[in-house]
Amino acid sequence: MSLLLSIVLPVHGVERFLPRCLDSILGDTPAAESRFEVIAVDDLSPDGSGAILDEYAARDPRLRVLHLTENQGLGGARAAALPHARGEYVWFVDSDDWLPERTVSVVLDELRHEGRQPVPADVLITDFTHVYPDGETEPNPWRHVLLGSPLVDGCTLAEHPELFQTVMSVWNKVFRRAYLEGLGVSFGRGYYEDISVTYPALLAAGRLRYLDRPCYVYRRGRDGAITATASPKHADVFTQYDAIFAFLDRPDRPGQPVPAALRTLVFDRTVRQALNVYDTPGLVPGDRRKEFFRRISQHFARHRPDGYQFPGGVRGVQYRLAARGARIAYAELRRTGRLPRELKRGARAVAPAVKKGVRSGARFTAYNAFRRLPLDEHLAVYAAYWHRGYACSPAAIYEKAKELAPRIRGVWVVENRAQAATMPPGVPYVIVNTPAYLKVMATAKYFVNNVNFPRTMAKRPGTVHVQTQHGTPLKAMGMDLRDRPEAADGMDFGRLQEAIDRWDFLVSSNPHTSEHFARAFPGRYEMLDTGYPRNDRLANATPDEVRAMRERIGLRPGRTSVLYAPTHREAKGGYVPLLDVKELARRLGPSYTLLVRTHYFHTGGPGDLAAGEDAAEIVDVSAHPTVEDLYLAADVLVTDYSSMMFDYAVLDRPIVVFAPDWDEYRRVRGVYFDLFAEPPGAVTVDVDGLAKALLAGDADPAARARFRARFCPWDDGGAAERVVRRVFPV
Structure with a gap:
């Protein structure tokens, strides 16, 4: 055999x-x-x-x-x-x-499978895991580039050049031996010895395939690793680069043709790697740095592809300086942020990018310095809605953690000083991109957010990330939008997967959400089937709290308050007035008050709200900071496809759906169930039907009961406690 x-x-x-x-x-x-x-x-x-x-x-x-x-x-x-x-x-x-x-059994099975294919894979690429000296592990940080790509079934590098973003080492690649021997390449001597094999093997392969299973555990940061060792042998990398381009220049080069675009990608990656080695403190010895930079310049002169265009922004400026061998100017740019003298003339167009890049670079340097500090085991960072302030499930978890896990200090991230002014008294906060922000982001043990933290804030081994999300999904979410470009609106699914791979916990509001989130956000996190912590307040609300909230918002006694809250429509842009609220106010009459809340993505608002003396009062509550206040104050909710309906259902009050564009919304965005077949109450498509449904009062309690049974089974007021007890030491 x-x-x-x-x-x-x-x-x-x-x-x-x-x-x-x-x-x-x-x-x-x-x-x-x-x-x-x-x-x-x-x-x-x-x-x-x-x-x-x-x-x-x-x-x-x-x-x-x-x-x-x-x-x-x-x-x-x-x-x-x-x-x-x-x-x-x-x-x-x-x-x-x-x-x-x-792993060996699995890989053997895969190779048997490849042997039965018309074109067996020349290289089988496997997933892997990093492990650190303290025993902490990190999943493959480039998995998002591979998962869901043509590599899963098999393709060439030209068909998925994003592979160049991943690690170029040999240890996660299984090579067809006859193919490898026929390439006429060899491992180099010294450091970075494997790239002289991996680059040619990937470039020339007739078929590459990715196996989405961690088949390798790679030690990072151990004593003696070249990535942490000062040595003149780091210059060996240029010999390996020469070998790669010698392969590309061979007239008898075997394998697939290599398009010019791929050669350019190879060159760009080698330049970036060489500069990263040069810039990383402690790698290139001080007495060898001048020679190393000269070798980068020689690399440009020797291998720069015809028609090569420098990248934009600060990276392009760095490349230009490296190509010229302008080491002192390069150091000046890195150290002081000043545009080098030889580039000032005629450089108005690049100066803003340089300044922005240097500021970003300074923050990156500071952040990396803070990352060398030990993790603060008693620090948790909280954020909500892209740093808009104190809100949603993160706020509920913060409050419960203060009670149950008092040793954990919570700090909130806010975007600017204006938002900082809205923070509740006594709640600690940091402002984005300040030194205090960089330090807490670099050293905190716990991270809680209802969206994703910036991708520049890398996940450290040992940290715990809790993703709460901010709504039960009616509409398609996450990876389920890959075949809906209009709804995805330019979403970078690779970056989304990268964010998902950071999550340790994903909070779910109900069984429906768990089912769809598991598919829309594929990852290795633990799903917390707890209910939404933000809804604890609704489940625990007392009549006195409801009365106080109505008074705070200014609702007159005896009036029926209707909260109208439409969702965002990706295909439409900003606020879309599908409902004539003034006409609805006139139909309802003065015994009603309409609270109008536009989606937080929109800045325009509903405009003029005066409807006349015999009409319902219309109040714009779009700027009210806490939507749960409005839920408590409202006697009935009118919405379309917003997740508000699932939260409001916790109060067991009437809900009316106003959905005049259901067919279009379902086609463009995609939905997880038929709202018309399984509504929380009356369903309407025009102002006349909406007015009649509201005037009829609580007309369909049976529909609401079915809706609550499906979407509110975990909303008993204890969701935040369940999350805190699972995540924090209590």
């Missing part, structure tokens, strides 16, 4: 890590499983690694050991093993890492 897989294992100075690595490979399948082999290369290891390999090989014939008499480095050890490999595919595993349980 032919071998499917050869696992190549270079070994040098990893005595304390090696047994776990070997056990994760050989212990995954019975010893009788002979479809794979392990070729371990003892690269003249100075510790007991060689003896460990021989001991394992004596017990398991699938392991063969090569003992080198001269240290070759990672690249040389891999190259020494390749002539001995007999598998159809080869996988280069680092011996200080390990494979998760059942």
Whole structure:
């Protein structure tokens, strides 16, 4: 029986890590499983690694050991093993890492599947996990680039060039051996040795495929890792770049043609990597920095593609300086934020971008410095609605955490001073992009938000992110909008997945929400089936609180208050007056008060609200900071497709749906159930029908009861407590 897989294992100075690595490979399948082999290369290891390999090989014939008499480095050890490999595919595993349980079995199954395909994959790319010295783990930060892409079924790099955004190492890539040997490429010597293989292999492949399963655990930050080691050998990267472009320039280059656009992407990524190495403190020794920068300039001169256009903004300025070898000017730009003298002339167009970029760069530097501090195990950061203030479920969780977990200090993030002025007395806050903000974002243990925190604020190992969301979904959400471009309105689904991958907990309001959120927001988080914490206030409201809220809003005794709150329509832009509120006011008469609240996305508002003496009073409550106040004050809710209906149903008061554009909304946005078939009350499509439904009073309590049974089963007033007890130490 032919071998499917050869696992190549270079070994040098990893005595304390090696047994776990070997056990994760050989212990995954019975010893009788002979479809794979392990070729371990003892690269003249100075510790007991060689003896460990021989001991394992004596017990398991699938392991063969090569003992080198001269240290070759990672690249040389891999190259020494390749002539001995007999598998159809080869996988280069680092011996200080390990494979998760059942990985070898799964990969073998995948390779059998590939063997039955008309065009077997030249490279099988696997998902992976980072693990840090403190034991904390982090999922593949580039998974969003791969999941849902053509790579899942198989494609070329030209068909999914976004692959260049991911890690270019070999350890998460399984190569078809005949394909790899036919490329005529080899691992380099020294640092960054694998990119001279991975770039050509990805560029020339007739078919690449992604396996969405974590098949590799990669140690980050361990002692001796090149990403944290000062050494002149970082300059080895330029030799690997030369090898990549030599492959691209070969007239007899095998494999797929490489479009000019891909060559440009390769060049851009190599420049970015070289500058990142140069800019990272402690990597390039001080006496070698001048030479390293000169090598970057030479790289530009040697490999810059024809017609190459510099990027925009501050990165483009940095590239221009690197291309000129202007090291002092580059350092001045990085250090002071001043536009270098040689670029000032005729640079008005780029100066604003440079200033903005430098400010951003300074914040990035400060944030990264704060990230070196230990996590504050007793600090939680709260935010709501893109830092608009104190609101929604995060506010309810904050209040309950003060009661149940008093050791956890809560700090709120607000956008500016005007919003800071609206914060309740005694609630701590920081303003976005201030040093205090950067520090809490870098060091807090807990993060609670009803939207996503900025993607520039990276998730640290050990932190806990709680996503509360801000509404039960009638309309399609998240990844369910991928085939609805009009509703998605330019949504970056890659960034959305990146945000989802940060979540540790996702709060759900009801079983309906759990079902649809699990699909719309695919991730590894824990779904908290608790109910919405913001609705605790509604479930626990007393008659005295309701009376006080009506008085605060200015409602006259004896009048029926109607809250009209339409949702946002992506295809329409701003506020869309589908309802003539003045005509409705005239039909209802003076015994009613209309509270009109436009969606928070809109800045226009309902305009002139004077309807006449015999009409209902119309009050614009769009600016009222807390929607729950309005729920308590209103006797009836009129809405269309807003999630407000699900919250308001907790109060068990009448709800009337006004949906004149249901067919269009359902077509454009997509919905999770038929609102006309399962409404919370009367359904209307014009002002006449709406007025009649409101004047009829509580006409359909049975529909409301069915609606409440489906969407309010967890709204018992204890949702915030359930979240706090699960997330925080109490």
